[in-house]
Amino acid sequence: MKAVLVTKPGDVRVTDVPEPQCGPNDVLIQVAACGICGTDLHIIDGEFPPTTYPIVIGHEFGGEVLGVGDEVKGIAVGDRVGVDPTLNCGFCYFCQRGKGNLCENWNGIGVGRTQGGFAERVAVPARCVYPLPEGLDYAAAALVEPVSCVVHGFHLLQPQPGDSFLIYGAGAMGLQNAQLARFYGASKVALIDINPSRLEIARGFGFDLVGASLDEVRVHASRGFDNVIEATGVTKVAERAIDGVIRGGKLLLFGVCPPHQTAAYEPFKIYNEEITVVGTMAVLRSYGQAIDVLAAGAVDTEKMVTHTLPLDRFAEAVELVRKGAGLKVQIDPRA
Ligand SMILES: [Zn+2]
Ligand SMILES: [Zn+2]
Incomplete structure (x- = not known):
């Protein structure tokens, strides 16, 4: 064959x-x-x-x-x-x-x-x-498989109804994260991408809070976002994504950055603002749920x-x- x-x-x-x-x-x-x-x-x-x-x-x-x-x-x-x-x-x-x-x-x-x-x-x-x-x-x-990766990430992130979300990267994975956020009852879902055609595609999915930088979307959430999801896999983006997190909020590292690259975070900020940084790897008992959310139109x-x-x-x-x-x-x- x-x-x-x-x-x-x-x-x-x-x-x-x-x-x-x-x-x-x-x-x-x-x-x-x-x-x-x-x-x-x-x-x-x-x-x-x-x-x-x-x-x-x-x-x-x-x-x-x-x-x-x-x-x-x-x-x-x-x-x-x-x-x-x-x-x-x-x-x-x-x-x-x-x-x-x-x-x-x-x-x-x-x-x-x-x-x-x-x-x-x-x-x-x-x-x-x-x-x-x-x-x-x-x-x-x-x-289902890529969505099951998103579902596993959400299991770890534990978003609450009405949370605000900021997604870095409006590619396939960023948009699947954004749609899951909406499905989970997000009050706001913003997306950042440096590719204008990607932002246009995001608008086509009904996401209006889009921009090329944090400054462009921050006007919609002056204190920051409850959940920031890094979905570019670019180490520099993963480093700066923390800037969009609200006090007490969470940063989910979803994108796959190249091994051995390092990012600099300010430990004082993570301590003082009680920020949680979460990693998520592939799928864990989330495939069946991914089928269910897809069948429900997420x-x-x-x-x-x-x-x-x-x-x-x-x-x-x-x-x-x-x-x-x-x-x-x-x-x-x-x-
Ligand atoms: Zn894959
Ligand atoms: Zn084993």
Whole structure:
């Protein structure tokens, strides 16, 4: 079958790979949509340490069940499903304490040591497979994983109804955070981005408090924002994002900044203003909730998915993501 294989950093090709084997506890899925995200680019560029090459990438996907292993209950051929790519070991120190996303033997479908969803077919453990409710199409199914990262961030952030939010970065992740904030009952959601076209897109989602700098949006919250979410992954932005936090407020570091870079914070400010700085990493028991909030309309999935391409045009799809064109770029391997 056809799949996107990264043989080693810098070498990505659409090629024939062996058919996936469906073990007794596995589910075989015909992939119908798989989203490209920053992590895929990092894997292609050799900047994602957990990856073992060669690997079929793709970790944001959904599709139709083609087969189930003998031990699998409750999932049947023909079901429409989404896949939580998390593969925690279950027996390390952190897994045993309920923090599987911090697993010492961390693995994920399409990102670690297990073949992923930029393929015609993929076999995954049944425990990763979630039935999709009516009304959630495959394009939406491929958004569940990124939204589940946002939901996990909100579990840690614990926003309160009526809170104000400031999001740095109006890309796909920034806009998903912003829409979740609105869904959680935010009184105000502001977005900052230096790319004017991104701000225009944000307005299209109904976010009017947008600007290129903190000064431009601060007029709407003179004391600062209850929750500031950093969703650019730029270390300098992560450093200055704290300037937008209200006294007693929180800063969530959601974007993935390059390892080993440092940011300077004023400890006196964090102490004196009782600011909480929170880190959030991937997904933890949030995939099912992400399905529920998507089914409830928290995210405008039609607006989020701006490009859908067939497997053969994967290189073109990657270029779109690198250029920052549109929002979410997805591959439909059936096309
Ligand atoms: Zn992703
Ligand atoms: Zn573990």
